Amino acid sequence: MNDIFQSVIEVLQQGQEAVFCGIVDSSGSAPRTSGARMLVLPDGSIRGSVGGGPVEGACQAKAKKLLHGNETHFLLSFDLTSVKAADAGMVCGGAVKVLLQRVTVKHLTFFEEIERLQRERERPVLLTVMQSEQVPALAVWTARDGLAGVNLPETLTTELARKAVKTRQSFSLEEDGLRVFAEPIIAPTVLHLVGAGHVALAAAKVAAFSGFEVVVMDDRSEFADAVRYPEAREVRVLENFEACLNDLGSDDYVVIVTRGHMHDRDVLAQALRTRAGYIGMIGSRSKRDAVYRSLLESGYTEQDLARVHCPIGLPIGADTPEEIAVSIVGEMIGVRAGLPA
Template sequence: MTDLLKTLTGWLSQGMPVAVATIVTNEGSTPRTAGAKLLARPDGTMAGTVGGGLVEAQVLQAAARTLESGASELLDFNLTGELAAGADMICGGRLRVFLERVLPGPEAALFDRLEALLSGGRACLLATPLDGGRRALLTLHGEQAPSGLPPDVEQGLREAARDIQAPMIHEAADGVRRLLEPFIPRPLLVVAGGGHVSLPTSRIAAMVGFRVAVLDDRPEFANPERFPWAALARAVPMERCLDGLDIGPDASVAIVTRGHVHDALVLSLALRTSAGYVGMIGSRRKRDAVYDKLRKEGFTETDLARVRCPIGLDIGAQTPEEIAVSIVAELIQSRAVRQGLPL
């Protein structure tokens, strides 16, 4: 959704209204699940998908109506018979799609703020009245900015949104039915080291949904020009490289610095966080030397057992690009385990 959000704010900045289609619920076998989105402009340009086939064709027809009238719409699809065949489905299911129009100007400012909050690692809730009206944006953790909603309504929305992972329809205390959409920031990946392995690792990781921060003590190796896909790329003394970063259980740390001394230093910092994944590049001989140093600093075997070293899945990788694939594959695997997904 992060990429689609960038597309949406970009289109709105060009002064064009945008129709946004969101799958609200799905049951049975459907081509896409709740939360999938499609964007459509008046000139026919589109981005994203709600599954293709006849469902998407009908959604696009409805999007044209929404762009013209401004009226929001809920569409129900029973994917049997002709619709199932058009969606290339073996068995049928049901889905509901919410269509709305977003205009440039004040409405666009809300989505700009949403994008900025997500880029900063803040989880948000977007509440959109189904029958028209002003959207509200709530931050879910940390400092809470005013939403413009009555306190009892806002509290009710926060309680309804607790632990939801996909959109839901909720009727609040004021009697208004709203689409509640949780926007969870990409999990943070800290890449310590800006060298030849860091380049492809950070790039592939960004492609598969990580919010990447690249850190090195050499400005020529850690800067936005070298890592344009990174949310953060900065030069900082390695003993302070994790300062100011919110490294919690959903975060990952990949240590690919240029030498044993830096690796040991960053690993000692990473093991003081609650990062869900900590990996360090290097041979087993190097690992043993670093571990011995950390044991003398007071780290336990339980601490060291958290570390994936040698980093990455064992796929026989040799080149920096192949090593990057193995690292990111392990990052994806670790992320899936933390999210409780079947492997």
Template sequence: MKKLISNLCTQLESGNDLILASIVKSSGSTPRSSGSKMLVMRDGSIDGTIGGGLVEALVQKEAAKLFNEPANTVSFREFDLSNELAANADMICGGHVEVMLEHLPAEEETIAVFSAVNEALRSGKHAVLFTVSVDGSIKERQAVRPCCQLPGLQFAEEKEATRLLETALKSGTPVMENIAGALLTTEAFIPQPDLYIFGAGHVSRPTAELASAVNFRTVVLDDRADFANRERFPQAAEIHVLPDFKDCFAELEVNDNSYIIIVTRGHLHDKTVLGQALATPARYVGMIGSSKKRNAIYDALRDEGVAQKEIDRCYCPIGLSIGAQTPEEIAVSIVGELIQKRAGG
């Protein structure tokens, strides 16, 4: 989502209007869930996906028509994937999706709204977008940060807007309600979870690249500038060269949606980082190494007063058991475990 919103802003700032297609409702076994988005350009090219196949092709066709409509026109299309449509497209999944298509003009007001969303996601923060439509036309858009005071909305009172904002954040899917003759769509944009990779060696490099590709916001930390640099980690959101691994979490905002990987160059550094990592609310803490290394580090931490229940939070040896040998294969096993944890496993 972060890349799509960034591209959306780039296109608008370049003077190109767009069609933004969003799945606003879904049920059953559909290819993509509510909140999925796709951009359609005037030349028919797309960015993002709402599931591929026939539905995506039909949405592209509808988008081409919408370019001929006035700016800020909005259209809703429903697709039943459990009937003849799915059968004719040779689709094995079934269900129902509703797609909202918006004609976004390359105008200052529209650019400002989506730039606010883009900036929030870029900095790892949440954003919520209110879109008000009446009779097939967008009348109002507002992008807000959940932590801030809500702006005045023309079609909804603050109490009502706050309720919709909280519902969208909790569900992670668009919320649609008819209010005073207008359709108010509330969408939460959830930032990528932060993945802190301690160590910038041979395993870190493919792990950071693969994790970035599957929507983790990667932050690489090491005490060696020759390893922790933009040339080796071009996809990383942040790279930190530390004086050492003592107090290595001092400048980090680790929360319960953060992930930590410990792959430093030595047992002592791993122990130093792990002791600090277990004091954070991170959702996942993983450390590379053999069972022998793990047990030695765990014993040392227990001697220092770290509780066993905290030590039990650590995934070590790190990664799914797939027989990985090379750094690239180990990266696949690690990122596979991250995905599993993110999905609730």
């Protein structure tokens, strides 16, 4: 969704208008879940997606009318039965409701604030407040600053805060005809691959395909080569593995796959001093036990080591670098989704 916000800001900075489309309700096997976003630009082109097929086409057509009329918003409902979906070349059915909102220059400050909060890693929650006979309002909530842009009943505000800190998924709240649709805006999770050998090469491909931003680092320039890692956001050649991880937060994941136990041990020690949301180290149980003993002797605790996934990856019988990469990324996807370990 981050590209959508950047596109909105660019359009509004040019003094133009656009239509901000979002699925605010879905049931069955709808093609996109609640929280999917699409932007229809003044020239009719789109950014993002709300499911393709008839849904997207109808949204584009209605958005064009909004941009050339007086309406500020419109709620489109779609009943995509399996037959209708098949006729449209889609693989799933279900029901969705898409809210279309015309955004103008007056919304620029709001979207710039969303972007600022993202840069500061505040995990903002975009709120669409809908009430009968009123224009839907956009607002934002963060754990640090609370609610901004709209006043809500205290009960809804309390429930919003409770749910927002627990989930990455969109959710709705309702009270006395007032409906709040909440969309956590999560910055892309960054995978820091420490080591650039065969497993890292495969993991970078699978992780990038799964929506992770990839950073690769190694002290061997022939391995840490941007040509080998076209999917990576950054490839770093290190002088050594000392101080290669700094200031990581919960949206940073670390996978340690260096060429030696001592390098792994030193990188793991650095990772444990950060707030990284996932830390995985490749290796056998005997290697893990030796590394853990060394860290415990250095002052780390059992609680620290409980953060580490080692042996790394899901237990799927992985053997080749490609299979190991799938198991690692599968495990990270589970962590990212908030599934219990």
